[in-house]
Amino acid sequence: MERPQIISLLQYGHTAVSKLLLDYYAKIGLNEPQMMILLHIHRFIEDNHPFPTPAELSERMSMSESECTELLRSLIKNDYLEMQKNQDDDQVMYETYSLTPLFRRIVQEQFSEAGAETEKDSSNQEGELYEIFEQEFSRPLSPMECETINVWMDQDKYKPELIKTALHEAVLAGKLNLRYIDRILHEWHKNGVRTHQEAKTYGENFRKHQTSKTTMKDKTKPPQYPNINWLDES
Structure with missing residues (x-):
């Protein structure tokens, strides 16, 4: 050419x-x-x-x-x-x-794919949480307990990592029930705790404070003397 x-x-x-x-x-x-x-x-x-x-x-x-x-x-x-x-x-x-309808259809398809992916990720995260809770509780979760975890994620918008950290705190306290975990999450939310690291730091500080209070309480107790009967001369 x-x-x-x-x-x-x-x-x-x-x-x-x-x-x-x-x-x-x-x-x-x-x-x-x-x-x-x-x-x-x-x-x-x-x-x-x-x-x-x-x-x-x-x-x-x-x-x-x-x-x-x-x-x-x-x-x-x-x-x-x-x-x-x-x-x-x-x-x-x-x-x-x-060609506006054509491009509109493409945009809708993109959003649909993104929504499906988000829903899939959310479902996977919920499934993971259920498994972790069942491992710690050593039993299957009841439908009501599953619904509570679902509410934490969908309505309260608590991140899965934060829920796991709250479960860990409940394990340390020896109180394995969702009501106690819900109180932890509510307390964290009220105090601006949003991430795993913030929750971990908050929990450590709380336990130190509790230990300090217990120590101070022990120091202020009056001395305990043996129960002696001074009239017993034998």
């Missing part, structure tokens, strides 16, 4: 296609012919020709005019493509194609 011809091809221009279209078209229910005609419409729109006819589309595709017509109808009916009515400065009505 001659160099001028190569330069001419490079100057012909490019059509920018979002990677999202290529990544998601199959996931939102499009097949290859549908995707291709949408790409051609996108190209026409970029060239300031927003309403190509089936005949014009057919010239660029390996499909007949009637097949292109049927494909366009299907895309509009299934909310991948939209026909819009517009008015120019001279009050003349004209129609254009819009």
Whole structure:
């Protein structure tokens, strides 16, 4: 190929296609012919020709005019493509194609995937917590106990690591029941404790304080003398 011809091809221009279209078209229910005609419409729109006819589309595709017509109808009916009515400065009505529904479907699919992943992670975390609690309690959890743990995560928004730390504190205190753990979590929340490390530090300080109080109480006790009966001279 001659160099001028190569330069001419490079100057012909490019059509920018979002990677999202290529990544998601199959996931939102499009097949290859549908995707291709949408790409051609996108190209026409970029060239300031927003309403190509089936005949014009057919010239660029390996499909007949009637097949292109049927494909366009299907895309509009299934909310991948939209026909819009517009008015120019001279009050003349004209129609254009819009790919907004297509991109809306892709965004919805992205959010759906993200939501499913989040739900899966949440379910895994709950399952882990149930197992840890059952190990410490040495028995299966009751439905009410499972519901309580679920409330801690979904409604109270306690992080799983914080719940595990509260369970550890209950084990140290020898009080393996959810009511005691709930009091710990409530106390931490009231005092701004939000992370595992903050909870660990708070627990250590609390135990030191309790030990100090016990020591001071022992020091202030009166001395204990043996019970001697001074009248017994034997």
